[in-house]
Amino acid sequence: MALPAAFFAVFFAWPVAAIVTRGLRTDGAWRFGRIADVVTQPGIRHVLWFTTWQALASTALTLLLALPAAYVFARLDFPGKRILRAVVTVPFVLPTVVVGSAFLALVGRGGLLDELWGVRLDTTVWAILAAHVFFNYAVVVRTVGGLWAQLDPRQEQAARMLGASAARAWRKITLPALVPAVAAAALMVFLFTFTSFGVVQILGGPTFSTLEVEIYRETSEVFDLATAAVLTLVQFAAVGAILAVHAWTVRRRETALRLVDASGTARRPRGAGQWTLLAGVLLTVALLLVLPLAVLVRRSLDAPGLGYYRALTETDGGTFLMAPLHAVWTSLEYAVAATAIAVLIGGLAAAALARRDAGRLVRGFDALLMLPLGVSAVTVGFGFLIALDKPPLDLRESWILVPLAQALVGAPFVVRTMLPVLRAVDGRLREAAAVLGASPWRVWREVDLPLVRRALLVAAGFAFAVSLGEFGATVFIARPDNPTLPVAVARLLSRPGDLNYGQAMALSTILMVVCAAALLVLERLRTDRTGEF
Amino acid sequence: MQNKTLVAVAAGLGLVALSACGTTDGKDSGAASKTVTVVSHDSWAVSKNVIKDFEKSSGYKVRVLKDGDAGQAVNKAILTKDHPQGDVLFGVDNTLLSRALDNGLFQPYEAKGLGQVDPAHQLDADKHRVTPVDYGDICVNYDKAYFSAHKLTPPQTFADLAKPAYKNLLVTENAATSSPGLGFLLGSAARFGDTGWQGYWKKLEANGVKVVDGWEQAYYQEFSGSSEGKKAGGDRPLVVSYASSPPAEVIYATKRPSTAPTGVSNGTCFRQTEFAGLLDNARNTKGGKAFIDFLLTREFQQDMPLNMFVYPVVKGAKVPAEFTEYGPAAEKPATMAPAEIAANRDQWVKAWTSLVLK
Numbered sequence: 001m002a003l004p005a006a007f008f009a010v011f012f013a014w015p016v017a018a019i020v021t022r023g024l025r026t027d028g029a030w031r032f033g034r035i036a037d038v039v040t041q042p043g044i045r046h047v048l049w050f051t052t053w054q055a056l057a058s059t060a061l062t063l064l065l066a067l068p069a070a071y072v073f074a075r076l077d078f079p080g081k082r083i084l085r086a087v088v089t090v091p092f093v094l095p096t097v098v099v100g101s102a103f104l105a106l107v108g109r110g111g112l113l114d115e116l117w118g119v120r121l122d123t124t125v126w127a128i129l130a131a132h133v134f135f136n137y138a139v140v141v142r143t144v145g146g147l148w149a150q151l152d153p154r155q156e157q158a159a160r161m162l163g164a165s166a167a168r169a170w171r172k173i174t175l176p177a178l179v180p181a182v183a184a185a186a187l188m189v190f191l192f193t194f195t196s197f198g199v200v201q202i203l204g205g206p207t208f209s210t211l212e213v214e215i216y217r218e219t220s221e222v223f224d225l226a227t228a229a230v231l232t233l234v235q236f237a238a239v240g241a242i243l244a245v246h247a248w249t250v251r252r253r254e255t256a257l258r259l260v261d262a263s264g265t266a267r268r269p270r271g272a273g274q275w276t277l278l279a280g281v282l283l284t285v286a287l288l289l290v291l292p293l294a295v296l297v298r299r300s301l302d303a304p305g306l307g308y309y310r311a312l313t314e315t316d317g318g319t320f321l322m323a324p325l326h327a328v329w330t331s332l333e334y335a336v337a338a339t340a341i342a343v344l345i346g347g348l349a350a351a352a353l354a355r356r357d358a359g360r361l362v363r364g365f366d367a368l369l370m371l372p373l374g375v376s377a378v379t380v381g382f383g384f385l386i387a388l389d390k391p392p393l394d395l396r397e398s399w400i401l402v403p404l405a406q407a408l409v410g411a412p413f414v415v416r417t418m419l420p421v422l423r424a425v426d427g428r429l430r431e432a433a434a435v436l437g438a439s440p441w442r443v444w445r446e447v448d449l450p451l452v453r454r455a456l457l458v459a460a461g462f463a464f465a466v467s468l469g470e471f472g473a474t475v476f477i478a479r480p481d482n483p484t485l486p487v488a489v490a491r492l493l494s495r496p497g498d499l500n501y502g503q504a505m506a507l508s509t510i511l512m513v514v515c516a517a518a519l520l521v522l523e524r525l526r527t528d529r530t531g532e533f
Numbered sequence: 534m535q536n537k538t539l540v541a542v543a544a545g546l547g548l549v550a551l552s553a554c555g556t557t558d559g560k561d562s563g564a565a566s567k568t569v570t571v572v573s574h575d576s577w578a579v580s581k582n583v584i585k586d587f588e589k590s591s592g593y594k595v596r597v598l599k600d601g602d603a604g605q606a607v608n609k610a611i612l613t614k615d616h617p618q619g620d621v622l623f624g625v626d627n628t629l630l631s632r633a634l635d636n637g638l639f640q641p642y643e644a645k646g647l648g649q650v651d652p653a654h655q656l657d658a659d660k661h662r663v664t665p666v667d668y669g670d671i672c673v674n675y676d677k678a679y680f681s682a683h684k685l686t687p688p689q690t691f692a693d694l695a696k697p698a699y700k701n702l703l704v705t706e707n708a709a710t711s712s713p714g715l716g717f718l719l720g721s722a723a724r725f726g727d728t729g730w731q732g733y734w735k736k737l738e739a740n741g742v743k744v745v746d747g748w749e750q751a752y753y754q755e756f757s758g759s760s761e762g763k764k765a766g767g768d769r770p771l772v773v774s775y776a777s778s779p780p781a782e783v784i785y786a787t788k789r790p791s792t793a794p795t796g797v798s799n800g801t802c803f804r805q806t807e808f809a810g811l812l813d814n815a816r817n818t819k820g821g822k823a824f825i826d827f828l829l830t831r832e833f834q835q836d837m838p839l840n841m842f843v844y845p846v847v848k849g850a851k852v853p854a855e856f857t858e859y860g861p862a863a864e865k866p867a868t869m870a871p872a873e874i875a876a877n878r879d880q881w882v883k884a885w886t887s888l889v890l891k
Binding site: 022104105114115201202204207217219220221222223302303304307382385386389390394483490491493494495496497498499500501502 | 575576599601602604605608609611612613615616618632709710746747748749750752753754759760761764765766774778781782784785786787842879890
């Protein structure tokens with residue numbers, strides 16, 4: 001508990017507090033009056049309104065499209081299911097620069113829709129919503145589908161035998177059991193879309209702006225730190241509220257249900273209804289998730305003889321001091337370090353949270369650890385710069401800064417994956433071992449570790465994939481001249497000439513393949529009872 | 534109880550690990566006198582052998598920290614003024630210069646070789662807090678194929694762009710979020726004045742100007758003249774970009790064309806000069822000074838164009854043939870004093886936003 005708390009305090013709370021203070025304090029006096037000034041500006045009110053309604057719309061749309069898929073993954077068994085599960089998860093860990101370009105290539109000018117029907121959706125809210133579904137589909141499929149697979153189908157069958165109609169049995173038995181998971185997934189999607197940055201920035205055109213985009217603009221372009229600080233506080237309050245509700249639903253879910261092994265609940269599809277559903281889900285996945293990615297791959301192959309890929313191995317003399325392909329290694333190194341930190345911090349936090357005697361304070365910490373997911377990367381990045389700039393913690397020039405920031409984003413996923421598994425470990429096993437004379441370390445090694453090893457690996461894999469794709473925090477933090485993959489993609493995209501554009505597409509494709517590979521390995525490790533992701 | 538000990542031990546180890554990070558950094562700074570750290574934006578680029586030559590002749594090792602766009606790099610430098618990240622900041626341009634100077638970012642240093650720099654670029658000539666290093670022009674680019682196919686002369690001036698012949702042809706960037714977008718707005722304000730530019734933009738608006746958020750979209754998606762825009766079916770033959778974009782189209786083509794597919798409307802240019810300065814509180818002032826001198830050497834100046842797509846400020850520095858052939862710098866670009874930009878920028882961008890985007 002102490003280590004995660006210290007980590008969180010030093011690398012999150014302190015930097016964010018420092019930058020907010022910088023914005024709201026001038027000449028030693030607080031200027032809280034600014035809060036009212038900013039919040040009542042019509043422009044800002046418009047931003048708040050847009051942020052909220054697009055998040056609501058995105059969440060509703062994601063649920064609508066992804067819930068059938070959750071059912072299919074939970075109850076149906078079909079060849080290629082593992083691969084499909086990895087495929088739907090790839091978008092979630094891809095950086096927004098990559099996804100933005102993929103969507104522009106699909107729904108933008110000259111995109112596939114444009115060629116076929118003359119439909120263009122860029123700079124409309126539709127493109128934003130579609131991209132949000134693309135990103136968050138996996139959240140619903142994995143959270144809801146994971147639980148659904150563990151619900152005992154015999155309960156519903158029993159109800160049917162007692163004369164209930166299929167609809168009634170579902171409504172009375174399965175639905176109530178699923179509601180908390182659906183609520184948790186919906187809240188996570190709402191959180192991610194409420195704080196959406198890249199998607200809105202790239203696809204929204206100049207007319208749409210979310211709170212997060214506005215914070216970025218005020219900090220990075222206008223340099224109005226006071227306004228940025230107020231907006232950060234507003235976002236903080238909103239995210240805090242979302243997380244509080246989320247923590248509450250998660251807790252409810254973990255208590256009430258009796259779960260079974262997921263491997264026994266799925267069977268081959270039967271009847272026209274199930275086949276149609278499966279086909280529908282496959283079609284949705286193909287159109288919504290695979291197509292944008294395929295467009296990306298196709299663009300990367302535009303040059304004859306894999307020309308864009310070959311160009312990645314050459315140093316062009318300037319933009320990159322090393323060949324762009326080197327970014328792959330940089331990213332992998334950072335991701336390994338970030339994963340190690342995230343697993344250590346997240347694992348310890350999960351262990352503390354899983355203890356039965358954990359008090360309210362500790363459980364509140366659960367929600368707190370999720371906060372980094374909802375706080376603007378530019379706030380954290382600038383905060384790092386002004387908070388961690390003096391010995392003993394002068395880290396601004398250290399490479400460790402990037403993995404540290406990525407670990408902040410990765411740790412919540414570790415906690416979410418580990419927590420349910422750790423809670424399921426029977427405390428009596430530990431007690432028995434202790435009574436028989438085992439040291440705490442030995443208890444952990446002999447009892448806990450074997451039981452949670454796979455969950456730990458899954459958590460590590462997820463943290464790894466998330467760090468690989470992390471863009472927001474990485475791009476703001478001082479680093480040696482060694483761009484990560486997403487940063488290299490962004491850098492290539494900002495220069496003219498089709499060689500640069502093609503290389504960006506090729507690098508994006510490589511990133512996608514690496515993420516997909518990591519996730520496929522995860523699929524092999526999946527336990528019967530993994531957490532939410 | 535025992536559990537707590539374990540946690541305490543783990544926490545202790547963590548802190549040791551952290552302070553270990555701290556000490557390695559300490560070692561680095563101990564050797565700082567041998568290293569020059571340069572803070573810059575993402576577009577910073579230089580040939581390897583040129584940097585090696587400097588390292589050999591000066592005895593310093595060069596470290597470069599690239600950080601987002603120019604605005605971000607300057608804002609970060611202001612935030613970290615008391616403990617700067619480096620010794621030299623490269624890449625503050627005239628649109629940001631006043632913000633940097635007003636915040637006391639730099640210490641004065643008169644670079645060797647400044648005598649060879651055109652006085653027009655020396656915007657801080659009295660105090661020498663910054664040294665001009667390069668310049669570039671933000672200009673409307675046109676698609677040559679479109680204009681020859683339609684037997685239409687490409688527009689040459691700001692005023693041309695508002696003419697009916699060029700209706701629905703221009704795409705530009707959001708002045709609030711994109712630096713070419715801002716440059717174009719400032720260019721129009723320099724041309725038509727504080728009172729006239731809004732009227733000009735009303736005309737542009739009526740003439741069907743399209744605004745997108747960033748340069749990438751404008752250039753890669755909407756502009757019909759860039760190779761990617763062509764593939765994407767872009768249908769705007771006029772785009773706000775740089776005077777050096779046509780040479781880049783040639784140099785970064787998969788198959789090098791014999792002539793640039795795009796041209797520059799010379800009367801629509803706004804000049805950006807980029808400066809370097811020795812950061813206040815720099816740890817290695819001596820090295821920083823040597824580096825600034827190096828930026829004005831012929832070797833660096835001549836290496837710059839093909840790396841950063843800008844023009845050298847030192848008189849007589851050779852410009853590569855691609856530049857003279859496909860993208861010569863504008864003869865009479867619009868300019869504006871940094872103080873004037875600083876005084877008006879935010880309010881102009883606000884007015885522009887409500888005029889064009891709402």
